[in-house]
Amino acid sequence: MGWQDIVREEPGKQVLLNGNEAMARGALEAGVHFVSAYPGSPSSEVTGVLAQVSKNFNFYVEWSVNEIVALEGAAGASFAGLRALCTMKADGLNVAYDFLTSMNLGGCRGGLVLVVADDPFGHSSLKEYDSRFLAAAAWVPVLEPSTVQEARDMVKWAFALSEQIKGPVIVRSVTRISHSRGIVTLKAMKQMAQEADFKPTQQFHTFARFHQEVRERLKQVEELFAVSPFNFSFGPEKADLTVFTCGTGWLYTKEALFSLQLEDQIKIVRPGTPFPLPKQFILGHLSGTKKVVFIEETRPFLEEKVLALYALHSENLSQIKFYGKATGHVAGLRGPECGEMNTDIVREVLARLTGRPYHASAAPLTKEEKKSLQALLPPRDYVLCPGCPHRASFWVVKSALALEGNNGMVIGDIGCYSMGAMETGFNLFNTLHCMGASAGIANGLSKLQSYGFKQPVVAMVGDSTFYHAVIPALINGRWNKANYLCIVLDNGVTAMTGHQPHPGSGKNAVGEEAEVISIEEVAKSLGFMVKVSDPFRYTEAIHDVLKLIRMPGLKILILRQPCALVANREQKRRKVVVRQELCRGDACGCMRFCTRVWGCPANVWDKKHEVAAIDPAICVGCGVCIELCPAGAIVWEGND
Amino acid sequence: MKVSPKGAPQLKEEVFEPGLCTACGGCVGYCPYIKAAADRVAMIYPCNCEEGQCYQVCPRTLTDLPFFRAQVFGERALEFNKFNQDSLEAVLGVCRALYFARAGAAAGSFQGQYGGVTTSLMRYVLATGKIDGALLVGGKPAQPRPVLATTIQQVEACTGSKYAAFPTLSMLYQPTQNLSSLGLVGRPCQVTALRKMQQVKAGAAGQVKLAIGLFCFWSLGPEFIPWLIEMGLGLIDKMDVTVDEVLFQKGEEVIRQNLAEIRSFIKPSCQLCYDPVAELADLAVGSTEYEADWNTLIVRSQAGENLVKEALQQDILEVKPYPKERLPLLKQAVLTKKQRVLQALKAEKENNRVGYLNLSPAEINFYLKL
């Protein structure tokens, strides 16, 4: 399993891979030369695993500072005739989009494939949306796998397709493809070796006049898609009811038909190439059917395209009634177009249309039912890890702003520390948007003094976010005399997405030593007042925050402590214990501060004795609660 | 004593939110929810404790003055509580003696704010082992810091008035290094808070054996020090306030400004302060507004009287009679302040309660009908 299976040279062997590993394998089978990415769930493991195996094959892999830089690098390799892969989460496509839309006009040379992983329901993302619409707006072809094996197949084919059409290709994954496991039958891996050359006569330019060339390119793609084995149907040749589905919908629909025993009555049409739409394939299946149901992840992309096609060809087609997200018939608990697809949603709509008896397990519960069920569930809120330095930083900023008064604002950003917007982060953040937005918003707010805005403003950004998107906003702020405190939470890694290294880590994607690009050096060279502080030293850190807030201009405070998971892996720190005889517990002067408010999972409540305790299995020994306990009841072992 | 079963939520609502915190520090340091940074005190997180010590000790929550007078002064308080029109005490509070005073020849060489009575006495009680630690405010006027002085040198280093309110009472919640008896120099709100703390046995309040209260008609809020620094006055050695001027002294140089310059920094809580002369202290010390090298000294408690006697014998203190012609001025200043506050609070009057104060009907009538 894992990276060993990905590098296996045994064509025909069946291995169990997750979708991201399968896509990595697809790239290897295609003989990829250049891989670049900024990590982002659920896409990270594609590049992560390729970085692990790159030495075996001698191809190039990098973690880039952000997605546009990653894609530009990959395009460079493609221009030089090499096969390049760039992976990102849906949000990353926005960052890379300016370049993608430009580069798509000029085209490319070596196969250039983007794996874009959407996160329906936002399991590990702040927003949920459908990148297919962006791909279509950019006029970039999209392949959409339904299974893990197909994810491998599509990535592999995407390289050849890209070379044939001389333009980039997007493979759209979703969490349930990227993160679920399936059998993959290995195929031979292509030889990597190839000279990189950029012919002096060659030009890759972006000019509006190339717009029509892209249109022609899409026509070519459509012809190729028309005969693609990725577009197929399943079930009876002729059926009154047809399900059009793509992506994860394919397996959900199969399962639904199986369980409703409708397999012989309903036809499934599965286009794997939703953009550009394989029109003849679709029209062929529209003809003769009476009802069409659309099952797809997130928004009605396929649905809208098919409806438009039907409108254009309605005179040759019989009356069809359509059921989908746009019509409101296909909907989960969050209603149509929002939330994640699942088998129940499919079952429910098909049962309704066919009159099959079916009791939906996902049917809305009554208030009482909900209450009684919730009582059975242990509360599972988002929570920062034991010893997480962000918790300490949040408490420092919360305290400092309370002391400063005047309703200080905290402008949040993207990373583990986005939990600053939640209970576990003391609900600290007033705003939370996208990579780098904090510094930009803070710039704007701090310029509103002439409109009477006097609240102190603090932007909180992570270290990886600092390199990714914050630096331009800081330069803007300095240039335009912004007035706020930017706090960089520096834990040494891109923790949220799985501890990938970043420019400050001293390591690159493949584990080699790399130049450390120090945050404070960058900030100082831009002329900022910079201070580095330890969030574990609560009182001192508050003092630093207050001092800097009151200084005029834009200042930078780096709160530095390694990510607790990394620190704990590297060295076990000292043991923390509770002197239970000193604990005030529920009494005035505490009210169970450590378990109720501070909320480190290692601070636990000893129900039997009604006092606090430390869970030694998960305590990482940061010792912050020692300083915070008002009774001096929490101590280092040996001091008790 | 009248107490209300109230806690942090009410402290937040009744004191912090309307800006009435005096920064005495009485509630700071016992729990993790109320913190201080320099002269700011804030509730960081709602603790939701419905019956809390913080509420009990705060000088801006229900304060039963007759009760505390009785606690501190015993029999003397009963007499006082009659509010005899002509008595000196009716306005100045329990007053065993009233003097002009200054540090005596044997007090040591230091430069007090005025007569150095405060430092001289604190230094003496420490030197003679009556206390083994004193809660003071050290540093220059723009860098005040809390000091728990255990040596004579440390006491002498704390001379001079810092006009920023400073929450020194929080030191009573810190481990007091095995000190058994403590002394406090505090603003009147701090002395009131100390008495309330002693009542509920908060922190080390019970160990405070001598409370010297400073006269205080107002203190300045957290915006004051940043302003001082901005004005280039961050390094001044001394600050003094006269009737219409404020003086900043750095070395030999004295910068004078109109008092109006700093009026906007006066803490809102001070506008509702009923006690400009530290009624619940053992001794109350102020300026004379007459002779710069002298203090006004009010001897209030038995303990205070004993100490003054001893200090006179030892030449630690020098006193002279309070000039008769100055007395009406002092009384008028205190009276005006008290009347103004009662009037401001009157809107909330119910039973014997005027705002946060619990007073006898005699006292309310005494001030309001004058």
Ligand SMILES: Cc1cc2nc3c(=O)[nH]c(=O)nc-3n(C[C@H](O)[C@H](O)[C@H](O)COP(=O)(O)OP(=O)(O)OC[C@H]3O[C@@H](n4cnc5c(N)ncnc54)[C@H](O)[C@@H]3O)c2cc1C
């Ligand atoms: C904020 C403030 C306002 C005052 N307002 C008046 C007034 O309106 N009328 C009047 O007659 N007198 C007032 N005083 C008192 C006066 O300024 C002198 O402090 C007092 O007369 C004692 O003089 P001294 O020579 O004995 O002082 P010193 O011997 O120099 O001793 C001064 C003592 O004051 C303490 N101290 C200094 N700053 C503070 C503070 N912020 N909080 C608590 N303790 C402090 C120091 O620890 C030191 O022990 C005020 C004092 C303060 C601090």
Ligand code: SF4
């Ligand atoms: S913070 Fe300290 S006193 Fe409060 S419950 Fe935890 S261990 Fe006990």
Ligand code: SF4
């Ligand atoms: S006046 Fe004193 S007790 Fe009241 S809130 Fe302020 S610091 Fe706390």
